[in-house]
Amino acid sequence: MALTIEALSCWLVDIPTVRPHKLSMVTMGCQTLTIVKMTCAGGISGWGEATTIGGLSYGPESPEAIKSAIDGYLSPLLCQKTFSGVESLAETMNTSVKGNTFAKSALETAFLDALGKAHNLPVSSLLGGALSERLPVLWTLASGSTEKDIDEGHRLLAEGRHRAFKLKIGAKPLETDLAHALAIKAALGDDVPVHVDVNQAWDMTTALKAIPQLHDGGISMIEQPLALQERHNLIALSQRMPVTILADEAVTDSHAAFALASGGFTGAFALKIAKAGGPAQVIKLAHVAQSAGISLYGGTMLEGTLGTVASLHAWSTLQMRSGTEMFGPLLLKDDIVTTPLDYQNGQVKLPQGPGLGIEIDEDKLRHYARKQ
Known part of the structure; x- marks a missing residue:
């Protein structure tokens, strides 16, 4: 069940909502998705997402901070390393990076997606x-x-x-x-x-x-x-x-x-x-x-x-x-x-198929990705 992570890419993706969405702390008219692509040995790729609500209105992790944690800390920690399974991945992240559960969730999701594809199993399995x-x-x-x-x-x-x-x-x-x-x-x-x-x-x-x-x-x-x-x-x-x-x-x-x-x-x-x-x-x-x-x-x-x-x-x-x-x-x-x-x-x-069971439209990803 081992996978070697070769590269990680991360985007901030801004998509409008169908109507204003009013919470006690903020009214949303757009949602920002932090999207991760994990490229593993053997040409296998897994995808993950971390999303919060209203920037910092809801909690301590903003989309920008999630991307920063992935790019600056978690990506150098994980790339070029082999993990026997999802628990070894989590252990490595938790030992070196405190908190930042949203960023870790995106990476764990991407790892599970890739692992499922590698073994022709859905993530639920x-x-x-x-x-x-x-x-x-x-x-x-x-x-x-x-x-x-x-x-x-x-x-x-x-x-x-x-x-x-x-x-x-x-x-x-x-x-x-x-x-x-x-x-x-x-x-x-x-x-x-x-x-x-x-x-x-x-x-x-x-x-x-x-x-x-x-x-x-x-x-x-x-x-x-x-x-x-x-x-x-x-x-x-x-x-x-x-x-x-x-x-x-x-x-x-x-x-x-x-x-x-x-x-x-x-x-x-x-x-x-x-x-x-x-x-x-x-x-x-x-x-x-x-x-x-x-x-x-x-x-x-x-x-x-x-x-x-x-x-x-x-x-x-x-x-x-x-x-x-x-x-x-x-x-x-x-x-x-x-x-x-x-x-x-x-x-x-629930989608069927290996990994998460969905495919990413990379043209749409590039269209909605925030320009740096």
């Missing part, structure tokens, strides 16, 4: 084997307008593309946010699951006031209502509230997952390959959750198809009892793959 070839996928309603979100939700339900939705709140006054969320839930109906993502915007007092009202309105899952450092309060909310508390930013790696689980957290974990350091690393985090009886949810950093497929290969090997939100490619006006993902009937299909 390298991660333990797919349990399903289709996964549920919701859509985030985040235009910033209640009326537009309701219309968008009704249209997507009629088309059959999605059967569940997420709402972004936290940027506006509490009463405005509550009215917005409850109006959308009421308009979509009792049979359509809806949850809200607060993106760390509330304090404990606000959460205690807001969550019962959301629950009474039919919203059954609340994502990351508190700042990621407020671990004890997040645990307390999960134990006290009649809804599922979904930990996202608070679950950065398997150590953070263990801290929440051992503290008595009873909600669900949002997994993201970028936070964990790659598809193989996020499986370790998932196993911590499963051991504690914590449900799993497949989260997105609004990646393009490349990063989305890498996540899907990992999710396919797990029981994602709280669903997934791998809709990132649908938010983009274009992409850099030759064949788009198959979204229908509230599900997305």
Whole structure:
């Protein structure tokens, strides 16, 4: 299973979104994908992606910093070396480079893609084997307008593309946010699951006031209502509230997952390959959750198809009892793959074939790549 890495190339790829995407900390009109090509001995190439949200608005790694870490530190560390498998790659990166999990995720993805191609196996097989070839996928309603979100939700339900939705709140006054969320839930109906993502915007007092009202309105899952450092309060909310508390930013790696689980957290974990350091690393985090009886949810950093497929290969090997939100490619006006993902009937299909099972359109890559 060994591979020798000969060269690494990295691009920043800017693609407009189909509509403004409003979060509590930023409104996005464009997404930047950090794309990596790993060339290995024998003419095998693997592709990876690292994507964050709103530059530095979401977290400590920006697209520019991810590219800098790869070009300046990780590429010289890895090139011309042979790795027996993905764990030896991760060990080498983690020993010499601290943090920078987004950059490491792109490289681990590219390595798995190349390894799968070398052995004619899908990445899911390298991660333990797919349990399903289709996964549920919701859509985030985040235009910033209640009326537009309701219309968008009704249209997507009629088309059959999605059967569940997420709402972004936290940027506006509490009463405005509550009215917005409850109006959308009421308009979509009792049979359509809806949850809200607060993106760390509330304090404990606000959460205690807001969550019962959301629950009474039919919203059954609340994502990351508190700042990621407020671990004890997040645990307390999960134990006290009649809804599922979904930990996202608070679950950065398997150590953070263990801290929440051992503290008595009873909600669900949002997994993201970028936070964990790659598809193989996020499986370790998932196993911590499963051991504690914590449900799993497949989260997105609004990646393009490349990063989305890498996540899907990992999710396919797990029981994602709280669903997934791998809709990132649908938010983009274009992409850099030759064949788009198959979204229908509230599900997305896992690509088949060696490695990630997708091909990169290098003409589109060059077209959207940021000029230095």
